[in-house]
Amino acid sequence: MTCQHCGAGISENSIFCTYCGASVLEAAEHFAGTPPHLAGTPAPLPNAPAYKLDLGRLLGDTFELYTRNFGTMCLVGAVMCGIPFIFYIGSMMSFLAMHIVGREAELAIFSAMLWGIHILMQILYGLAFWYVILGAIRQGLHLARGGTDFRIDMMFPPPMMFLKVVGLTLLLSCISYGAVLLCLLPVAPMLLIAYFAGAFADNGIATGMIAMIAVGILLYIIGLCAATWLWIRLFLAEVFIADQDTGIIESMKYAWRITSSNFWMLFVAGIVLTICSMVGMILFFVGIILTIAICWLGAALAYLQLTGQPNCLDYAMMQQQVDAQNPTEPAA
Numbered sequence: 621m622t623c624q625h626c627g628a629g630i631s632e633n634s635i636f637c638t639y640c641g642a643s644v645l646e647a648a649e650h651f652a653g654t655p656p657h658l659a660g661t662p663a664p665l666p667n668a669p670a671y672k673l674d675l676g677r678l679l680g681d682t683f684e685l686y687t688r689n690f691g692t693m694c695l696v697g698a699v700m701c702g703i704p705f706i707f708y709i710g711s712m713m714s715f716l717a718m719h720i721v722g723r724e725a726e727l728a729i730f731s732a733m734l735w736g737i738h739i740l741m742q743i744l745y746g747l748a749f750w751y752v753i754l755g756a757i758r759q760g761l762h763l764a765r766g767g768t769d770f771r772i773d774m775m776f777p778p779p780m781m782f783l784k785v786v787g788l789t790l791l792l793s794c795i796s797y798g799a800v801l802l803c804l805l806p807v808a809p810m811l812l813i814a815y816f817a818g819a820f821a822d823n824g825i826a827t828g829m830i831a832m833i834a835v836g837i838l839l840y841i842i843g844l845c846a847a848t849w850l851w852i853r854l855f856l857a858e859v860f861i862a863d864q865d866t867g868i869i870e871s872m873k874y875a876w877r878i879t880s881s882n883f884w885m886l887f888v889a890g891i892v893l894t895i896c897s898m899v900g901m902i903l904f905f906v907g908i909i910l911t912i913a914i915c916w917l918g919a920a921l922a923y924l925q926l927t928g929q930p931n932c933l934d935y936a937m938m939q940q941q942v943d944a945q946n947p948t949e950p951a952a
Contacts, residue, residue, distance in 0.1 A: 803843030
């Protein structure tokens with residue numbers, strides 16, 4: 621599809637142009653004069669202002685759409701739990717078989733094969749988990765834009781899009797773990813300095829060790845906070861890929877821009893939705909099917925709100941306002 625404003629090529633499912641920021645959402649034309657955050661005209665340019673996140677509206681819309689589409693959300697949850705669980709079972713079975721075989725020399729080759737199968741199943745489990753999360757985000761966007769059905773094409777995204785998400789996830793993992801390791805880096809030279817300064821002499825070894833442990837814990841907490849901050853600033857890049865099929869770096873730039881002044885709102889929303897999604901684990905873990913997808917529905921709604929795109933609840937509200945301003949004449 622071609623943007624009618626700048627002529628750039630964009631995805632067929634695009635709601636806005638990722639180059640000039642112009643809206644391609646035809647329905648927005650029927651609501652001229654609506655507030656900017658409902659007008660469906662986000663501007664994802666590097667210097668464009670970011671939209672503020674309304675936490676109450678985000679949580680309210682998430683639970684409203686969740687209850688309205690409870691059956692569909694349960695299907696999404698079943699797929700999210702079922703597909704990775706297959707590989708998890710394979711991993712556990714190979715692990716148990718490996719221990720049953722033991723370390724007898726005549727079975728060493730068989731044991732090595734089981735170890736390889738175990739590692740392969742662990743990798744497939746991780747990939748399957750990332751894949752169903754991408755599908756859940758796409759299904760969440762579908763519901764947020766007025767869909768009500770369970771879409772197979774949404775839940776099972778194309779391979780190239782998934783490869784982008786794999787690359788993004790690996791990059792975000794490296795950034796997060798790198799932040800923690802960077803904060804822990806001063807511990808080694810501090811230990812050397814303390815050792816040569818005699819802090820670990822016989823009369824001071826206890827005090828020196830306690831001090832080093834305390835410093836190490838403090839630096840680890842700082843690194844963990846830095847990793848959390850970076851992850852929250854960048855995690856919506858996956859939603860950009862799911863919606864616009866943009867590149868990894870381009871998606872990260874968009875995510876960084878729209879979350880620039882919304883960190884604490886996203887942090888609180890993430891905690892609330894994660895707690896809600898984990899409530900299902902109380903019912904002997906089976907209930908997780910009912911609640912696990914709510915996090916990714918919330919992520920989809922947060923993305924729409926931060927990019928200035930209205931969801932179906934916004935359109936319903938705006939339509940009610942239009943109907944109230946233009947009441948129909950009763951039939952004669």
